[in-house]
Amino acid sequence: MVKCLAETCKVIVQKVGEVKEVTLAKHVKATAKSLFGGRKTGSKNMQLFYSRFEVGGETYLHSHKVESGHFILAGKLQLITDMGEWIVEANTTIFIPPKIQHKFKNIGDTEAYMLSIFSPPEPMYETE
Secondary structure, three states, X not given: OOOOOOOOOOOOOOOHHHOOOEOOOXXXXXXXXXXXXXXXXOEEEEXXXXXXXXXXXXXXXXXXXXXXXXXXXXXXXXXXXXOEEEEEEOOEEEEEOOOOOEEEEEOOOOOEEEEEEEEOOOHHHOOO
């Protein structure tokens, strides 16, 4: 049996619908939920976000100091980066290295949903 050594050592089970949704600064018709990571759970190595984009919703062009991975759950997004542009749909994964400028825009006719993981947690996305 593994022994937890950290004070914050706990298993977290939650329904996405019960997590507070926030609008991040400069995002248009796009919201996010911090599912775990950072101060919320004490995770030092990763942070998981659930994002919702209304039709036409988008993030602003930005970069992160950390690696990010993304999984498109539903919808059709345009990904614009320093390295090119892609149309990404459900069941597509994306890896973005640190410091790469990027933005997501919902170009579909329905809402789009995405999971994002940051490693280590991204301080700019602490929501609690």
